[in-house]
Amino acid sequence: MPLLIYALDRPDMDDAREAVRDAHRRHLSAAGNQVLSAGALLDDDRKTVIGGVTLLDTEDRSAAERFAADDPYAIAGIRTETRVIPWRRRWWAGAFLGED
Secondary structure, three states: OOEEEEEEEOOOOHHHHHHHHHHHHHHHHHOHHHEEEEEEEEOOOOOOEEEEEEEEOOOOHHHHHHHHHOOHHHHOOOEEEEEEEEOOOOEEOOEEOOOO
16 A cells, blocks of 8 residues: 655745755655655645655555655755655546455
C-alpha cells in the first residue's frame, strides 16, 4: 500500500523554495519509480504554493519518513508540517478498481 506524504509549507517561503527547487526535484528523481506522483499544493488563487504531496510506492513507513525528512525543502526549513498517511487506490481515471 503506497504512502502519501502530505507536507505544508511555512508562509512566505517563495525565495527559499526557489533556491532549493532543483535539489528537491533531484531528490524526487533519485527515488525513481518509487515516486508514483508528486506535486504542489496550491492556495485558492491557484498560484501560491502552500505545500506538496508525494505518493511513494512503499509500505515501509520509516522509509517514507526518511524520504520526507531528506527532502531539501524539509532540510531548508520550508516545511511546517509533514504527515505520512497510508493510501489505498479505489478509483483511477474515472474507473472503480474494485475491493481488495
